[in-house]
Amino acid sequence: MSKKGESSQLLREFPDFTDTMHSLVAMERIPAGVVEECREAVAMARRFNRTVARSYALELDRRMQEDPTFLPWELVEEANRWGFFTMWIPKLFGGKGWSLSSISPFVEELASECLAITNLIGVHYFGYSILVATWNIRLIDMISREVVEGEREGRPCLVSGAVTEPEAGTDAEEVELLARARVRCHARRVEGGYVVNGRKIFISNGHLSTWHILIAYEDLERPDETMIAFAVKNGMPGFSFGRMEKKMGQKGCPASELVFEDCFIPDENLLVAASQLTGMKRGARELGMQLIDFVVSATRPGVGAMGAGVARGAFELALRFARETEVAGKPLINHEWAQCLLAEMYKNAALARLSYMEANYSNSMYGMAKLLSFKPLYYYNRLIPTSMFDRWMPAANSRQATTAVFRKLVMDGQSDAEARRASGWASLAKVAGTDLGVRNCQLALELMGQAGLRHDRRAEKCLRDAKLLQIYEGTNQLNRLNVFKCLVAPAAPEARAFED
Numbered sequence: 112m113s114k115k116g117e118s119s120q121l122l123r124e125f126p127d128f129t130d131t132m133h134s135l136v137a138m139e140r141i142p143a144g145v146v147e148e149c150r151e152a153v154a155m156a157r158r159f160n161r162t163v164a165r166s167y168a169l170e171l172d173r174r175m176q177e178d179p180t181f182l183p184w185e186l187v188e189e190a191n192r193w194g195f196f197t198m199w200i201p202k203l204f205g206g207k208g209w210s211l212s213s214i215s216p217f218v219e220e221l222a223s224e225c226l227a228i229t230n231l232i233g234v235h236y237f238g239y240s241i242l243v244a245t246w247n248i249r250l251i252d253m254i255s256r257e258v259v260e261g262e263r264e265g266r267p268c269l270v271s272g273a274v275t276e277p278e279a280g281t282d283a284e285e286v287e288l289l290a291r292a293r294v295r296c297h298a299r300r301v302e303g304g305y306v307v308n309g310r311k312i313f314i315s316n317g318h319l320s321t322w323h324i325l326i327a328y329e330d331l332e333r334p335d336e337t338m339i340a341f342a343v344k345n346g347m348p349g350f351s352f353g354r355m356e357k358k359m360g361q362k363g364c365p366a367s368e369l370v371f372e373d374c375f376i377p378d379e380n381l382l383v384a385a386s387q388l389t390g391m392k393r394g395a396r397e398l399g400m401q402l403i404d405f406v407v408s409a410t411r412p413g414v415g416a417m418g419a420g421v422a423r424g425a426f427e428l429a430l431r432f433a434r435e436t437e438v439a440g441k442p443l444i445n446h447e448w449a450q451c452l453l454a455e456m457y458k459n460a461a462l463a464r465l466s467y468m469e470a471n472y473s474n475s476m477y478g479m480a481k482l483l484s485f486k487p488l489y490y491y492n493r494l495i496p497t498s499m500f501d502r503w504m505p506a507a508n509s510r511q512a513t514t515a516v517f518r519k520l521v522m523d524g525q526s527d528a529e530a531r532r533a534s535g536w537a538s539l540a541k542v543a544g545t546d547l548g549v550r551n552c553q554l555a556l557e558l559m560g561q562a563g564l565r566h567d568r569r570a571e572k573c574l575r576d577a578k579l580l581q582i583y584e585g586t587n588q589l590n591r592l593n594v595f596k597c598l599v600a601p602a603a604p605e606a607r608a609f610e611d
């Protein structure tokens with residue numbers, strides 16, 4: 112068979128609607144309570160926007176422009192008072208245990224006001240997701256309880272996720288690329304632990320976080336087979352903060368450099384070493400990537416939701432402007448071209464929302480949220496108060512056996528087809544939401560003319576902030592290739608998507 116024939120065999124036809132509309136299937140499988148939680152989360156975000164974010168967003172942006180080393184502690188403390196850093200920590204670990212699906216509508220709502228503030232709050236769950244995806248129950252429990260304690264005592268305890276390096280961004284997040292990635296963060300085995308050397312860059316909230324979930328590699332020549340994750344706490348000898356990036360948007364959320372110079376990390380802070388996981392269905396290489404995939408499949412829809420939020424925010428700014436402004440003797444909103452443009456923006460915001468919702472449902476069925484979306488477990492988690500869990504869970508969570516059971520259940524319990532579904536839909540939602548978000552910001556500026564360029568009108572800030580969404584959590588180009596690999600040609604898991 113010709114080469115052309117071979118590659119066309121890998122592709123599948125566009126699936127029928129029952130295969131792409133996870134929301135339909137979810138109606139049967141996913142507890143109805145999830146929708147109620149989404150509503151409550153949105154209402155809370157709306158109140159926060161009204162009372163905190165609206166008045167602070169522009170001031171924060173200006174302040175960071177003048178002094179890029181400023182750290183917005185006040186805002187972190189305020190978000191901590193609102194309880195945002197424990198909402199999506201499972202009750203099993205002392206948190207409030209909201210379902211993962213409700214984080215995206217919450218994020219969308221926050222993002223309709225300010226993306227920097229949204230990322231400052233939301234990215235805590237990026238770090239937290241990496242922690243959870245290691246399924247090291249002892250450390251998840253310990254760190255979660257510190258976050259909860261920090262909330263109770265008014266001393267915020269945030270978690271950052273450190274994957275990106277100076278020479279490896281997208282590469283560090285994709286299985287086909289990691290084998291050839293120029294990663295430099297090295298972990299050397301020594302007695303009682305590891306010595307880590309290397310640097311991580313663009314780590315959101317780095318300077319504001321207490322814990323950092325670090326991805327390193329035991330062999331830099333074989334990073335895909337030797338991925339290793341650690342929980343690093345501020346103050347560990349050999350760990351320090353480097354520069355803060357001076358970036359075009361989302362200025363209120365610092366992007367930090369983390370520096371590791373002969374940093375000794377004791378065994379008790381080892382989260383997982385892919386090469387040491389025994390008795391699992393997958394080998395070290397696949398396990399390492401399953402870890403990354405668990406995370407980005409859960410968090411990329413969130414980035415899509417941020418795109419949906421800014422798409423909405425830009426639409427609302429444009430609508431208000433069109434109502435208030437008179438052009439050629441009549442309100443701008445009465446001009447047909449303006450109506451078409453506003454309809455286009457409305458459509459973009461709605462499509463962005465639909466795609467992240469679908470991705471969330473897909474994740475609830477196939478990804479990280481699968482276990483807690485299982486109806487009996489969901490209701491158990493929802494209805495039993497945290498204090499009851501607190502009585503017996505810490506002791507159980509500290510046992511090695513609990514970690515082993517979770518890893519077996521969750522990691523081995525996910526089939527390759529399920530992983531591809533969750534991953535493909537996450538990338539799809541990320542690309543769709545963020546592209547539509549940027550598009551709406553551009554359209555708002557088109558409609559608003561010179562008024563849109565003024566800082567106090569917020570539209571130019573929306574565009575500066577939105578552009579960053581297309582880059583983080585894997586560039587949109589690479590996410591498109593992941594859509595190809597996972598959804599267009601899923602029959603070939605090693606799909607040609609990333610080949611030279």
Ligand SMILES: Cc1cc2nc3c(=O)[nH]c(=O)nc-3n(C[C@H](O)[C@H](O)[C@H](O)COP(=O)(O)OP(=O)(O)OC[C@H]3O[C@@H](n4cnc5c(N)ncnc54)[C@H](O)[C@@H]3O)c2cc1C
Pocket residue numbers: 234237272273274275278279280281282284288312313314315316361366579582583584585586587588589609
């Ligand atoms: C505001 C912000 C916050 C961030 N927060 C975090 C964080 O909290 N934690 C963290 O770990 N990281 C974080 N990042 C890093 C982010 O995840 C990376 O920027 C992202 O993955 C892209 O990597 P890169 O910037 O190195 O781009 P590169 O990977 O260098 O890409 C450059 C260009 O090359 C293309 N490209 C890359 N590889 C290939 C390939 N193999 N084939 C073809 N084309 C390719 C890309 O699509 C892009 O166009 C953050 C980034 C930003 C901007």
